[in-house]
Amino acid sequence: AAGAVGTTDIADDAVSLAKMASGTDGNIITYDASGNPAAVATGTAGQILTSAGAGAPPTFADAAGGGQKKLLQTQTVSSAVAYIDFTSNIDSTYENYEITWDDMRNSTSKYMIECSTDGGSSWVTSTGTYAWHYNKQNSYYGGGDANLDANTYGTGTGSDWLQLFNYMRVANSNDNNWGRITIHSPSTTGPTMFDWVAMTSDLDEDGGSGYLFHAKRGFGIFRPATAVNAIRFRQHTNQNHTQGTFKLYGIS
Secondary structure, rough: OOOOOOHOOOOOOOOHHHHHHOOOOOOOOOOOOOOOEEOOOOOOOOEEOOOOOOOOOEEHHHHOOOOOEEEEEEEEEOOOOOOHHHHHHHHOOEEEEEEEEEEEEEOOEEEEEEEEOOOOOOOOOOOOEEEEEEEEEEEEEEEEEEEEOOOOEEEEEEEOOOEEEEEOOOOOOOOOOOEEEEEEEEOOOOEEEEEEEEEEEEEEEOOOOOOOEEEEEEEEEEOOOOOOOOEEEOOOOOOOOEEEEEEEEEEE
């Protein structure tokens, strides 16, 4: 056609971005099934570009499940507080949830969680509501020797709390705790299962010159056939947390 510009009239690499037609922010140029240029519509935050196979343009879609974690909430303890409560973000959005704690220090040794079925308005503490079991392994380093202590355990079959472990040293600034707990299917109407791991450092055990650390692993159950939507971390005698960072994740 008269006035038409052929491909031979355009030098390679001659078309700049400024010469292209305007588009939509976030769109990606592709080709459709007929081989014509097309735009992939912008997805939402967190989505990934996913192939639709031969003969179809790709699309933005949510990532497939399989253990991916999304940070939902962070709580940082910088002054004395008795409870660490997660009263939102635990719902049917994710199948499982995980809460981690780092560099945590408290005022007593026995550590536990309680569950709520009404978003934290009340906490279930009825006798027989929880059952739990954990194993603890101690390692002591002192005088140039490494001594591995016997494995110990704790069990509760008719408890009014879920005890994560019994021993957490708080003697000095080096006696801190780290761990994580997974909450399995809390939004179902069946019992809610938990499993956890934790570590505790203990400098100058009992005033000595050695170093003791503990590793704990446990599992437990919230027995009522009611969805759990809030979790409380606490100590046996309502003593205070004095430092630490707690994070809630959703697991897809």
